[in-house]
Amino acid sequence: MVDRVLGQLSLADGFAASDETIFDLIAKELDWAPIRTLLGHRSGPGSGNTSYPAEPLVRCLLLGVWHGLSDPALEAQIRDRLSFRRFAGFSLSDRTPDHSTLWRFREELTRERLIDKIFEEINRQLEAKSLIVKRGTLVDATFLQARGRPPKQPKKGHHGPIKPSSDKDARWGKKGKKSTFGYKMHIGADQAHTIIRRVEVSDASLTDTEPADQLICGDEKAAYGDQAYYTHARHDRLAEANIKDRLMRRANKHHPELPPRQKLRNRLIAKVRAAVERPFAVFKEHYGMRLVRFFNLATNRTQCMLAACAYNLRTMIGALFPPAERRA
Structure with a gap:
């Protein structure tokens, strides 16, 4: 055959x-x-x-x-x-x-896991075209709602088994006051064109900071992230790798109020790291990924990797052929 x-x-x-x-x-x-x-x-x-x-x-x-x-x-x-x-x-x-x-x-x-090899090959070619600059990596994560309904909450006095969700891999996650039943997509994007270099997909219960080290490639000059990503251990690892720590600081019980210098630093970092929201906006507004399409983590991960490939290829054309030149 x-x-x-x-x-x-x-x-x-x-x-x-x-x-x-x-x-x-x-x-x-x-x-x-x-x-x-x-x-x-x-x-x-x-x-x-x-x-x-x-x-x-x-x-x-x-x-x-x-x-x-x-x-x-x-x-x-x-x-x-x-x-x-x-x-x-x-x-x-x-x-x-x-x-x-x-x-x-x-x-x-x-x-x-062939999708991983495709993603790596596309990025290898984008790097050969000088579209991956490695000046900095922007890390962030977003919730993706599960297609299956969450487990049915038992009524008061109910003693039987709880009806499970049709998506057994999805979990509850919370950001602020909003809870989401589903998954979380974590990315590390190159600062220059927001080309996605690393992707991790988990259930929604995983905190942002847990997969963060896998999103940092090791060859960038700086790592940018919001307050969820800073830990003393990560700061030390970045310093050891000669990568500038551009993770926003947050107040804690020992320092309930950030000093003015740290607040200014956070505002400056926020302006740079805000670009990482662009891929997520494209995924949800144009690729229909507000709601995942499949009922298990493995296939949803493949779809997220395909979305990262699709986004990087469109970004390549935007960088090589600006719209004004394409119209000419």
Whole structure:
């Protein structure tokens, strides 16, 4: 069994050409050959039905993230839209994947952690284009609400078992007075273009500070974060690695009031670290990630990694081809 051969253009494809889109720019700027090598062949030896190659399926999933589409909606759009077909590598005569194929491929990325290799390869290419400057890393986290309802609270006097949530990996988390049942996405973004360099996904109960060390790459000149990230131990680790500590300080029982100098320092740091909110805004406003799509941590993690890849590729085009130049 061999992978299908796709993208063989016919005369009809030439007549159906449409205007160049931002996705065409991404397809041209990214070298897909290393990603093809990382993913390998999906078809095993022997006879049988041919499988879709991994690269077009990755491109399909990216299109789904950029447009906030479910798998059935993505199936329909790939079949009907010329720009989607062109980016994914399908000619007008190619049969496109259905939603179950897309689902199974996402599970492959999850099971074998291939999504991590794709993310690392994309970032390697972005660094080669000098888009990752390493002047500073901005760390932050955001809640993602679970799709499943939280466990049903027992009524007064109830003695039976509590009805569990359909999402067994989700947990309650709290920020201020607001509680969220679901997950938390933690990122470390490069200061220059907010390109995401590190991603951790946990249930919502994990505090921001616990995965923070994994978000700091070690090759940046400074680490920026809000008050949740500062600890004496982390300050010492940053100093040992020769990374400037730009984590905001907070009052405690021994020092209930910050001195004016620390307040000023916090305000200056806040202006820099505020840029890390941009990826989260894109995820929730444009990628439909206010509510996670799946009912387990592993698959939701894959979707978050795909979103980070999608965000970084769009950011690449924004940096290399500013909108004014694209209109010219």
